[in-house]
Amino acid sequence: MDPHLLRTFVAVAETGSFSAAAERLNFTQSAVSQQIAALEADLGTPLLTRRPVAPTEAGQRLQRHAKILLVRLEAARADVTRTSAPPGRLALGLTPLAWSAPVAAALTRIRAESARLSTRLLVAGLDRIVTATATGALDLGLVDGFTAPSDPLRLPEPGDPRSLRVTECPAVVAVPLGHPLARRTSVDLADLADAYWIDAPGVAPFQRLPVDGLRAGLHYDGAEATVLTGLVAAGHGLALLPEWLLTGRTDLAAVPLGSPRLVHRVELLRAPATDDPAEPASRLTALLTP
Amino acid sequence: MDPHLLRTFVAVAETGSFSAAAERLNFTQSAVSQQIAALEADLGTPLLTRRPVAPTEAGQRLQRHAKILLVRLEAARADVTRTSAPPGRLALGLTPLAWSAPVAAALTRIRAESARLSTRLLVAGLDRIVTATATGALDLGLVDGFTAPSDPLRLPEPGDPRSLRVTECPAVVAVPLGHPLARRTSVDLADLADAYWIDAPGVAPFQRLPVDGLRAGLHYDGAEATVLTGLVAAGHGLALLPEWLLTGRTDLAAVPLGSPRLVHRVELLRAPATDDPAEPASRLTALLTP
DNA sequence: CAGGATGCATTAGCTTTCCTGATGTGGACC
């Protein structure tokens, strides 16, 4: 179970091809074949079907574990290496809806405090932010999601539990203006089982909601919130969104959620070992978590 | 960052000696020396001081990561391998205070249902149960601890979040009979900051409490609850314990906890991939979590 | 249905890695 073998296995499982994996990893196809054979021999189980190449039951399990393990290995390396890294830079990642006024204010403040602080900002989907923060590629990650009030977010692996609450605000259902619900003062998700939702994995994935049985009428691949609200306004479906995103908008209505009680919550993830108070990341952490 | 190297590094860090680690791993001292050198070269940082041999700052970080990674690696192997294991055995682990009437009942029931079910029981400290369950050495682990009502336990790595609530009962402070608090109907932990506690890492470690500032007067190494209650009764110090453990006892008093609101909670950990309903582990899970 | 193309498996041979056993070296203790 050498990481080398795991990396190769993941590559094969993802590409669905030995040769493609070989190319991706700069090996020959022969080497990949031998590595997979070695792994299967070691574990005593076939991991991939050939022709077509696809993970078996056992292979799927291994794939899940391997992806996490490889990320954690990277994270460990980053943590150990970081010790003597030169401070003074700040790499911050956010999911689209994690951006809000307090974040903006904190960022303004820290950049004013330490002029010409080298800053990098990455806006991407939840998975990407979580792994990039875990590996230390980002110093800080701001992620969002919906949960019961004051419950922590359930993050994908390898999201670690050191996350800090940044903001919480009510969850609302965004509906187009003409919609029958538009004038309601409250709505229950259960009443919306028949409605069509917009599934936007990169923005507000409702698979992660602590509710199920909702149907998606439209899938939106992207990490951009304005497009999503635009889609709702145009009547393509409903979306569960944080209240602040819709305040002041006149082209769609926000209906407060009655039950289940859900809030939109933003949490801060820290890269392993960003504990040095001199680091800008620590300062920003302090600004964001009062 | 080969697991081989990590394993060696952990061995050296734990034994504090290259030669001892070599012996433990069935290598020569030379090999160990080279492996550590390779690891340090790879990470670009000294990990151990020599003479005496002790982990550096970076080494301590690596040690933490490595221990977790190695366990998770084992867990992955167990998960993948298990697929075709013959069912019919049940290996259950518990921390001492996780044992209670419902557990006893469930165990009786399952052994009655499937006669001559090969059963193994391990009672040990929290860490041991958690890692043994994660690696698949145990099918199920019952662990206990104190938290705010209905909050999950904060388990040590690599405790995974798939744990299930089994029981919850009030937390009480155990005091000897003559103690000034013995007749109180409620007490706050804050009022006990000056009291002496018994620290029993194997039974009810108060480092894990969501409170701090408590002082230990006596350390008790062992995984046996009766000895602990005996120590309290003999006036060696106080202990935070589940209420059920003390009901009916006349040699010491149980004072309910006013604040913080804490409960004693028992959770069930499942080995990776114990999902086959035919497994006795699944049956026991069903019995324990109504 | 034949022939070619595609893609994984196998083999041979070479390079690299890694372990052993022997030897070197520096600090601690007497």
Add this chain to the structure above:
DNA sequence: GGTCCACATCAGGAAAGCTAATGCATCCTG
């Protein structure tokens, strides 16, 4: 200052791992 102890280093050989060439299915095409 000598001796011991423990880690470092070195040389040699075994094992592992990669490349390149080849083998053998399957699938596609005309």
